[in-house]
Amino acid sequence: MKLLQLNIQGFGKLKSLKIDFSPKLNLIWGLNEAGKSTLQQAILAAFYGFYQGSRATTAEKQQHLRFKPWTHADFDLQLVYELGDGHQFEIVRNFADDDIPTKIFDAVTGKDLTPQFKIRRHGNISSAREHLGMSREIFEATVFVRQAEVKSLQNNAGLVNEIVSLLDSGTTRASAEEAIAFLEGQIARVGSDRARVKRLPMAQEWLKKIQEEREMLLRDRDSLREAVLKKQDLEKTLQKDRTKLLQFQYLILDKRMAELAQNFKRSEAIRRRLKELRENYSELEGAGQVSDSLREGIVRKFQTLENQKEQIGEIREKIKQQQTIVEQLARELAEYTDMRKLSEFLTYEEFDRLQTRWNVADRALKRDQDEYEKELNRLSTQNLDADRLQKIYQLSSEETQGFREQEEELGRLDREIQSLELEQRELAGKEPFTKSVKLGIVGLAFLGVLLAVPLILFHLTATGVILGAFLITLSAGVSLYFSGMQNKHEKNRMALKHDLHEIVTEKMEKEAFYKHALQPFGVKDFKDLLEKRLQFESLSRKIDAVARSREGLAAVEFQLLKYLGSIDIQSLSEEVLQNVGAQFKSFFELKNQFDREKRLLEETRKDLARVQDRSELTTDSLLERLQEAGINEKDPDKALLQFKALVEKKKECDRLGREIEKLQSELNGLFAGKSEAELLEQQEAWTRRRDTLLAHHPELKGLSSGWSSQKLLTEYETLDQKRQEMEKEVERLEATIQTVLTSHRPQAEIEEELAAAEKEVRRLLKVRHALEKARDTLREVMESYHRDMAPFLNQTVGRGIQAVTRGRYKDVRIDPQTFTIHLVVPETGDMQPSDRLSLGTQEQLYLLLRVAVAKHLSENAESLPLILDDPFVHFDHNRLENVLVFLKQLSEQNQIIVFTKDRAIHRWVEKNVKPEDHIILELK
Amino acid sequence: MTFKILHFADVHLDISFAGMGFPLEVARRYRESLRGAVKRLMDLALEEAVSCVTVGGDLYEQERFTADTGNFLAEQFTRLDSVPVFIVPGNHDPLVPDSIYKQVKWPENVTIFQHPKLEPYPLNEAVVLWGLAHPSPSWRGKPLENFHVPDERIHILLLHGSDMSNVPAGKVTHAPFLPEQIRKAGFRFALLGHYHQGRLTPEGNPFMAYPGSPEPLAFGETGLHGAVLLEVTGSTVQAHPISTQTYQSVREQVDVSQLTNRDAVLTKIQEALEDKAGERVLAQVTLVGTRHPDVIWDMALFNENLPKNFLHIFLEDETLPAFPLEDLKEEKTVRGEFVRKLLDDIEKASDDQKEVFKDALTYGLFAFEKKEIFADN
Structure with a gap:
């Protein structure tokens, strides 16, 4: 957007002022109070009016009034501007009217465009908002560059803050970061759990305290409830127990009175009874003279005597039985006559040993005989004659040796024959020439002769003759050699044959002789002879064995028959011996038994005698004791009867004595030592008390119990003890009930304070949540926005700086987090932060950023003018020049309006800017 | 001869004003003024020479009571001398084991209903008072279900309960009933408690009355705050509202x-x-x-x-x-x-x-x- 024309009829001190703006550089020069600021406000007011909301604020009203001209009535203006798309508009405002009538026209066609916009009160029309795409606040903040804003370029932080604030809030006053920090501060004011002295934790502390107070109260209220319930239960129980106590009281009295009456009756009965008993006792008193020890002694003696009699009876019975057994055994023994005879010679053990020896010898003989028979049978199966075997066996060692030598000689001859035969075969195999060789030799010889003859005959030359002779000689020589060889061989063969014949003949002769010698023994050779000899040896051993066995058996038999002859046994066999052995054994067993029984009988008889002796002694002792007791009877049985009668008397006497004692004791105890008069008096008192009780509690009448008064009293005392304890407990509970809540405030108050605390905590929590939500949202939005912003600014500022520095700087990097600016320094090619660059470059960057921000903040992305309000007052000459050069360049792309009082700027513009590219307005 | 009954309810002695945001001193004074209201009601009973006084529940707050509160009430009731006082424990002062009603030694003229079932107390030959006690803070019994008075005497119901035909906003209901149930049960009049804004219903010819709390207990409470004077003359029963509100x-x-x-x-x-x-x-x-x-x-x-x-x-x-x-x-x-x-x-x-x-x-x-x-x- 560019301002084209401003026509002010009246605005502040400005009157009838018309400005045709240059699209590029505009210088509004004027000294202080010339109206520069007024003119800026006029521009603002032209676009946005004075009132932004539906209600006029005081400040707005004040601002409106402030620019009302004092000296004339005109208070209106018109502003013509052109947007980036070329459209031109004219705003007409009349500030003199409070309603500030405002119109907007198409500056070219003159069409009234006012209805197209939203119109509120006091000239609040949305045209600027829609055309420029921003609010008045943002417009003012972005388009206008004040003195202080450029001043803050001393450091990069200042630069950054300015730009960031504009982006964040459309003002240079507050950035999102600052707003976030402010929110953090507010959150801190609310407080967290760690910050104990802040609002929220204090409120929470308060809440907690009240909650604890309420908890304690509720616990005490529970205790109260428990105490009340317990007290009620106890009181119910007490009520029942009191009734029961009354009942006990009544029953006790009643029972006591009944008991007393009964005791009276009882004492009477006892007295009567005592009299009787005493009479009886005196009658029996004599029996009481026998002491207990004497009586017990007598009883024991009687008992002992009785036992002894019993014992004697048993022993006698036993003797009888034993005698019967002994007699029986004697009879049985008498039947063993033979065995008795035998027993005179030997014991059963000795017989048994002999029998065993006989059995062994008999079995050995039988075994040996068996083996002998077997051997004989075996020999007979081999057709071996025993006689012959015996003859062989009887040969002397020399004879045996002779046979051996003959055998050996025959063997030697045999070997020799074999050797010669072998030699013969070898010789036969060693024919010097084969048949073919022989033929060949003959042939050659013949041939030689054949050749020689012609040679000699027909070639009678020396050579021929020699040659012929040679051939003939050769043939003859060969024939002779070969013939000699053949004759030798034949000679050898014949010699060999002769030797062989001789040896064979010798062998045959010796062999015949040897066989003849062997023939009586029935063997074929020496080996056979030896085998047969061994066989006979085996047989011979068996014969010997049989003989020995027989001898052994005979010896045993001799011994046995020596003894058994006494019982007419002449021969022995296994059966006989077994028979005898069995009988002999039986005899000895029976005899042993007989002897044993006889011994036992003797001992039993001795026992009997002993017991009888003791019994006599006992009888004597008993009679003595009885005498002591006054019984002089000598017969123990009669004495016993008398004694029993005495004992009975004594018992009765004792019994009477005990009964008397018991009754007397009872009598003494009936009234506990009280006199009759005392007892009667007590009876009367009890009666009175009972009657009083009945008068107050008639329901007790008729009550009865099976318990004694003592038991009733015990129960009463126990119950009364319990009652007292319960009453104490009831008192204690009552005290608790009365006091348990006294230390607390009324519950309603606590609950009310609790509700207030809860409400406050909720409120503060809500505030904190809202603050945190605001902070978090703002942070999120800020980061995203800055991140998105950076590329746009990079590009815009980059293009700008490239243009204004004629390409010296072109690469700009703006950190979206920190908004620090970096530039590529052409000298080094490095990225440098802007604060390392010259102030001039920084200022350029700043102004470019302002332009970029303004463009960005315009919803329509309108390029907006830059209106500078004397921002360079503190610049030195060089710096000023630099910035003016920059502005001039910048004006190529953005309309620049500079308000200043600096003459130097005035001069510079005049000098350095083409007339068509600028205007200078002097305000006076 | 006219039989007069002075009826009040919902005093809520020891109440906490935690939800109202009073400063502590203000809350204390306001709380103290509730005791003043009781005194004024006793004064009124004496002035009017009533035949009996009925208390429709929530006389005090069980959660916060002190022995002082119990003793104070006993003392005030003692002032009436032989004039009987009938109390039905409500949901805030239920007849729990540690209730003040069981701890304090009440004067002879005080009768506290003991069971969660309607029981009669003849006031004279002609008039019978019926009442029941809430046994716990959250009792949800339906007292008038299947109930009918046994005879033709004048039966007056004393009940701490909720008129379900017109429940105040935000009020928790206890012992619910409908107005027609009162008639159907044979009661000539119902002296009620529980709603703090008093009213006589239906207008013009009421047969049930909430006296309201003697003083407003929440900010902005309107309606009657005081007592009801019930006059029984012969077979006629008339109710007159009396304001005791000072705040x-x-x-x-x-x-x-x-x-x-x-x-x-x-x-x-x-x-x-x-x-x-x-x-x-x-x-x-x-x-x-x-x-x-x-x-x-x-x-x-x-x-x-x-x-x-x-x-x-x-x-x-x-x-x-x-x-x-x-x-x-x-x-x-x-x-x-x-x-x-x-x-x-x-x-x-x-x-x-x-x-x-x-x-x-x-x-x-x-x-x-x-x-x-x-x-x-």
């Missing part, structure tokens, strides 16, 4: 939209409450509208400077801050984005979240202007 409540709304400073706000509040002041007046003032941006909004300050001649003034703030949200949300700034984002969040939020997000929007915008949320530092 009033007023509600006002103050629009602050055009006001540009704090004093103007205070002045407008005072104007709204003019002619309504009183030591026993509770006022609720709700501030509405859009706050002028010039006004330094300080609720604590407003509360401190409210008119003092009221029992208490509840000041509620329902104003909105003056932010030009329509303009702000169009900005291409972080602030504009913040506004857009939060407006979107508010749109999507639940009701609980909405309030928080709205405040977040305000605080965020305040933060850009470095405007404190807490007026005090």
